[in-house]
Amino acid sequence: MTATSTANQFTPKIRTALPGPNARRVLAGDQALISPSYTRSYPLVAKRGHGMVVEDVDGNEFLDFSAGIAVCSTGHCHPDVVAAIERQSRELLHMSGTDFYYPQLVEVAETLSRTAPMPGPHRVYYGNSGAEAMEAALKLARYHTQRQFFIAFYNCFHGRTFGALSLTSSKTAQRERFAPLVPGVFHIPYPDEFHPLHGAADVTAACLEDLDRLFHTTTPANEVAAIVLEPVQGEGGYIVPPAEFVREIRRICDRHGILLIADEVQSGCGRTGKMWAIEHHGVAPDILTSAKGVASGMPLGVTLARAGIMDWKPGAHASTFGGNPVCLAAAQATLQLLESSLIRNAAEVGAYLKGKMQSWPERFPMVGQVRGLGLMLAFELVSDRRLRTRDAAMRDRLVQAAFEKGLLVLGCGPNSIRLMPPLVCSRGDADVAVDILESCLAAAAGKP
Numbered sequence: 001m002t003a004t005s006t007a008n009q010f011t012p013k014i015r016t017a018l019p020g021p022n023a024r025r026v027l028a029g030d031q032a033l034i035s036p037s038y039t040r041s042y043p044l045v046a047k048r049g050h051g052m053v054v055e056d057v058d059g060n061e062f063l064d065f066s067a068g069i070a071v072c073s074t075g076h077c078h079p080d081v082v083a084a085i086e087r088q089s090r091e092l093l094h095m096s097g098t099d100f101y102y103p104q105l106v107e108v109a110e111t112l113s114r115t116a117p118m119p120g121p122h123r124v125y126y127g128n129s130g131a132e133a134m135e136a137a138l139k140l141a142r143y144h145t146q147r148q149f150f151i152a153f154y155n156c157f158h159g160r161t162f163g164a165l166s167l168t169s170s171k172t173a174q175r176e177r178f179a180p181l182v183p184g185v186f187h188i189p190y191p192d193e194f195h196p197l198h199g200a201a202d203v204t205a206a207c208l209e210d211l212d213r214l215f216h217t218t219t220p221a222n223e224v225a226a227i228v229l230e231p232v233q234g235e236g237g238y239i240v241p242p243a244e245f246v247r248e249i250r251r252i253c254d255r256h257g258i259l260l261i262a263d264e265v266q267s268g269c270g271r272t273g274k275m276w277a278i279e280h281h282g283v284a285p286d287i288l289t290s291a292k293g294v295a296s297g298m299p300l301g302v303t304l305a306r307a308g309i310m311d312w313k314p315g316a317h318a319s320t321f322g323g324n325p326v327c328l329a330a331a332q333a334t335l336q337l338l339e340s341s342l343i344r345n346a347a348e349v350g351a352y353l354k355g356k357m358q359s360w361p362e363r364f365p366m367v368g369q370v371r372g373l374g375l376m377l378a379f380e381l382v383s384d385r386r387l388r389t390r391d392a393a394m395r396d397r398l399v400q401a402a403f404e405k406g407l408l409v410l411g412c413g414p415n416s417i418r419l420m421p422p423l424v425c426s427r428g429d430a431d432v433a434v435d436i437l438e439s440c441l442a443a444a445a446g447k448p
């Protein structure tokens with residue numbers, strides 16, 4: 001694959017109709033054989049990736065602003081990550097950290113502990129995915145506190161296994177026909193300043209009032225094991241809560257002996273321009289979960305806790321594959337790249353990209369709001385700017401139009417588009433993405 005435009009900028013090359021002939025063959029097989037529960041937005045059939053670029057099976061080259069759903073943090077196939085995987089896979093593919101020891105378990109834990117947003121000492125549990133990291137966090141919170149209840153937020157996403165799904169409340173399609181879920185989970189609104197709860201002027205106060213009502217009606221605070229929070233809401237719309245809201249949640253947790261679990265599966269690993277998004281709020285969680293970007297595409301889930309909290313006994317929780325040595329080698333290389341340059345790049349290029357998008361609400365009638373931190377950015381599509389009426393159909397049309405022009409983006413929330421490129425994204429790449437999105441917006445607005 002050759003990036004044929006200027007050094008630090010890739011311009012997509014669409015060479016066939018989409019999907020192309022090879023893609024169509026794969027799509028037919030996929031349609032016949034693969035679970036219909038997946039939610040594909042457009043027919044990209046990937047063959048190889050490099051940095052910001054994904055090439056499909058017909059030789060079309062796309063600029064990737066989706067990063068495999070915020071996973072390929074270091075870009076596709078970063079040479080350092082690939083080298084670490086190659087090295088490790090020649091030495092030891094698997095041993096199972098639940099029954100044996102190997103150095104990589106400790107090495108990555110040391111790196112994670114050093115970067116943790118809460119004071120140490122820490123302990124680390126390894127799983128294979130975001131949902132598994134959440135399952136471990138939930139079980140640990142119950143085990144440690146010996147309390148049964150959890151409080152989560154509407155529109156948040158924490159995974160699809162039964163425990164994690166009991167917290168997830170981003171779409172009913174994710175829950176339909178799966179009840180009964182894990183009992184003892186209560187939801188309160190997440191503070192969204194663009195769609196304030198009941199039109200409240202102060203969203204922080206309005207959401208906290210709901211929590212207070214819960215404590216006084218259905219859910220005694222002293223029986224709550226944990227409040228589970230996405231420091232930036234991901235699937236639900238890339239919504240950044242007011243820092244004061246997160247700080248007040250921390251104070252409430254402290255007051256009632258409740259643990260604060262920060263789900264950083266999507267927002268973590270440098271994506272927001274800090275290693276962990278909760279650092280933007282100046283808050284330390286008790287338990288932090290990570291996955292997605294932590295190993296650049298190799299499956300790894302991390303549950304990191306203050307050591308005093310991770311006090312469960314042998315046999316309480318484990319996973320055969322969790323903390324696989326090859327995945328850990330990829331994680332160590334990833335974390336090194338993040339710390340040495342990519343977190344800084346996410347902050348810088350993210351600010352540049354957001355700066356370029358800031359004028360969209362004035363220029364395009366369907367853009368309601370631009371929001372986000374670092375390279376975790378989104379814009380919301382509305383049919384009536386004054387009423388902020390959500391326009392899901394417009395969002396879907398724009399995602400499709402961007403794909404046809406060679407830009408990979410995904411939706412989030414009911415009516416937003418998220419921009420979550422690999423953190424190697426350059427200003428030039430941001431310029432190309434903005435040009436494509438602006439041409440799609442102009443076309444949708446009927447402007448030449």
Ligand SMILES: Cc1ncc(COP(=O)(O)O)c(C=O)c1O
Pocket residue numbers: 129130131132134157158159160230234235263264265266267291292
């Ligand atoms: C915030 C958050 N938590 C948990 C998960 C679940 O992760 P996985 O799909 O790896 O199970 C996701 C996935 O999108 C997520 O965004």
